[in-house]
Amino acid sequence: MASFRLGLLLLTLAGQPLCFADATDRLERFFAGVATFEADFSQVILDENLIALEESAGHLWLTRPGRFRWDYGDPLEQSIIADGKQLWVYDVTLEQVTVRDQQAALGNTPAELLAGEGDFTDSYQIEDLGKQGSLEWISLTPRATNSQFSHIHLGFESGALKLIQMLDTLEQVTRVRLENAVENRPLPDDVFLFKPPPGVDVITDSG
Secondary structure, three states, X not given: OHHHOOOOEOOOOOOOOOOHHHHHHHHHHHHHHOOEEEEEEEEEEEOOOOOEEEEEEEEEEEEOOOEEEEEEOOOOOEEEXXXXXXXXXXXXXXXXXXXXXXXXXXXXXXXXXXXXXXOHHHHEEEEEEEEEOOEEEEEEEEOOOOXXXXXXXXXXXXXXXXEEEEEEOOOOEEEEEEEEEEEOOOOOHHHHOOOOOXXXXXXXXXX
């Protein structure tokens, strides 16, 4: 499911790598200082020739640790909700929801990283890629050999996360751009609660 891959990406960036400590410090400041996050997003999936395969947009909410929600609009209306215990993927068009154990579903993924679960320095090799335009770029390479992703790049502007990009094992790139972001505004608990609507098929995935 393409939209479940939250921002897969690789972007060729100019500039020489800086020191590891600078990149780690910048990430630690962002993750330690941001308890809640809300933003509009636009997402595009590109093939190995950087030709767009799919475009979508929506809104996301995040409360650390471990809770998030991504609502996608047209053309593929979908919601992905992590409530801290379970992960719900609701396909509005198909009238179907799949529910999985959250920890098993996320594992070592960008979703886990953004939700603030675990120690990212244990899971990723971190490199400061320097500045391109208004964005400061940080590269994260998964240490696990079985990861679905080869590289994750995060673009920050004035300390705020603006762009997420990743390259997957199929050489496809997913790019997520964040707009109108608000940090540390209290979010109601019901944002992260999901109750399947009447008539919707519920599939429990224990794999």
